[in-house]
Amino acid sequence: MSTAEADDAGPTVADLGEEGLLAAIAPLLPQATRVLVPSGDDSAVVAAPDGRYCISTDVLVEGEHFRPDWSTGRDVGARAAAQNLADIAAMGARPTALVVSLVLPRATPVAWVQDLARGFADACVGTDAGVVGGDLSVGERVVVAVTVHGDLGGRQPVLRSGARPGDVVVHVGTLGRSAAGLALLQAGLDDRADVWGEAVDAARAGLASECLRIYRAPAPPLAAGPALADAGAGAMLDVSDGLLRDADRIARASGIVVDIADPDDDPDTGQAHDLAALEPIARLLREEAAAARSLARAWVLTGGEDHGLLATLPAAAGRLPEGARVVGAVRARCEGEPAGALIGGRVPDQLGWDHFRA
């Protein structure tokens, strides 16, 4: 269902009007446990028991971040929520409250917006977070702008700037799945479309579906954020623009070098496992084995939007938190060397994604 086509899709947002639309989606939105004044007044009021709160914001734009023929409303809602929730986890905090500004074409089916609300609820399962407010507006394309809030529970926030020489670099979550899912869709390989069954053998269907699922609605390891903070993480962020680009951000903020292990050199790293997992998917798009491996390597090292957590931990931290896999190491800069990320000790050809230049 397209957001802009209302044929047989029931009433549109223009049919219901602003208050009618709000009434149609409000019961579907996730409820926040920390809210003192809920949605419906000029502002919501949320509890901040330790006297501080985290804020982050992220926006999804139809045609730029998602295509309505590839993603349902539910996918878009889950993705918009998940990428915001990951930013809170990456501080070592727990998400508490979201507000959502929606820009919708007048012809958008109400059912699509209800699906979007269900996606928000999906992403908030297992958390205390809920939607405490929002704004509805009309426009030519769908825009979903989310602001998320979190509670540090007395922890110090884990910034990007706290990486120290000798730290290990760990990652929790998946790498490259979202980029692989997008590449499958761009090649016409959609598990929700008829073309799928003919083009993909059964053995790879599950793997490919996992990539498509993560592209459409990533599932960041939210609980790992506070766990990594408690384990002594010096620096942390969620991988939204690719492992190398986001490692580079930690490196530059911390004034050190992050050396990401090359998966061709070290088969025991997290990225080597992800690369091995994604090679069969890349073979769906590249017949030649070397070309397929190169494509999978690009997904793992420079593909963003799986929203796993990348953190640095003191080498003496002991047992890694659940799900954490070593992906590299932190070292001091040599004389004259700039801060930044390396891959296998070398300066990478490209880091990843810049939305404005694409």
Next chain:
Amino acid sequence: MSTAEADDAGPTVADLGEEGLLAAIAPLLPQATRVLVPSGDDSAVVAAPDGRYCISTDVLVEGEHFRPDWSTGRDVGARAAAQNLADIAAMGARPTALVVSLVLPRATPVAWVQDLARGFADACVGTDAGVVGGDLSVGERVVVAVTVHGDLGGRQPVLRSGARPGDVVVHVGTLGRSAAGLALLQAGLDDRADVWGEAVDAARAGLASECLRIYRAPAPPLAAGPALADAGAGAMLDVSDGLLRDADRIARASGIVVDIADPDDDPDTGQAHDLAALEPIARLLREEAAAARSLARAWVLTGGEDHGLLATLPAAAGRLPEGARVVGAVRARCEGEPAGALIGGRVPDQLGWDHFRA
């Protein structure tokens, strides 16, 4: 300058890329005094000294809420910030922190975005609020989605539901100026364009410019929010969709009747003064006196977006806070009568603005 035309307007956002654009606007944004971790990490961290915080969000869409040929980037920034700051004041709180999600066409001049940042700074003058984070994305039309936060300073939040029979209804700020300014622009009467000098006599130019200024960048009476709360306000909101529609919201949330005085009946009310002020402007658009008065009346009673504060106060509250003008009274519902707003004791023909149906 249009947002979409880059001729002779210097570099575009596509020329600079995301990080370059951020560097170009960051120094121009207002600084928040309560921020513990500023913009630049996954989340900002803001202090909440009384253990609670207010959140509200509002979005502006190019072509729906503003036209780049009528409003500069600075106007749009100031308006986006002001309408959000007003939501915090309407709870009886002081604004502390804003986050801004910007969707920009790739051809947008960087100078336009810098102007937008200056507009945010304009709107935050005299407050402790600043921009603590944001997101930049590309899209076909400019979208400015703002989330604002506030500090209640130990006060109880003033909801919409606290109006009681016997209360007086007061308003602080202007009524109808924004609607009048929009009508002037729709008629081609723009004080920034050449047409202006020929069409408008000198006596009315100042009045008209005030309306255009408030349309482009409203200046809500932010300090009046906490002052009205301290004076005992039972219910409060900012007038974003028109006096009658927003009075109706208080009435329905509180289960009472808000009777707004008809400016034709009572020349001592705030709305009567605003009507008298706007009649000369309406005469620029309607030759006939009765038609002009009718137009000005519609602006005052149903025009939104001046973002003044509408509040109910106990009749025994004594001296009104500075700038507050009586606009009506609260009474209990008669048997079988629905909660709602009346105008001069009668059910109004229309309440005001619905963005989705317009």
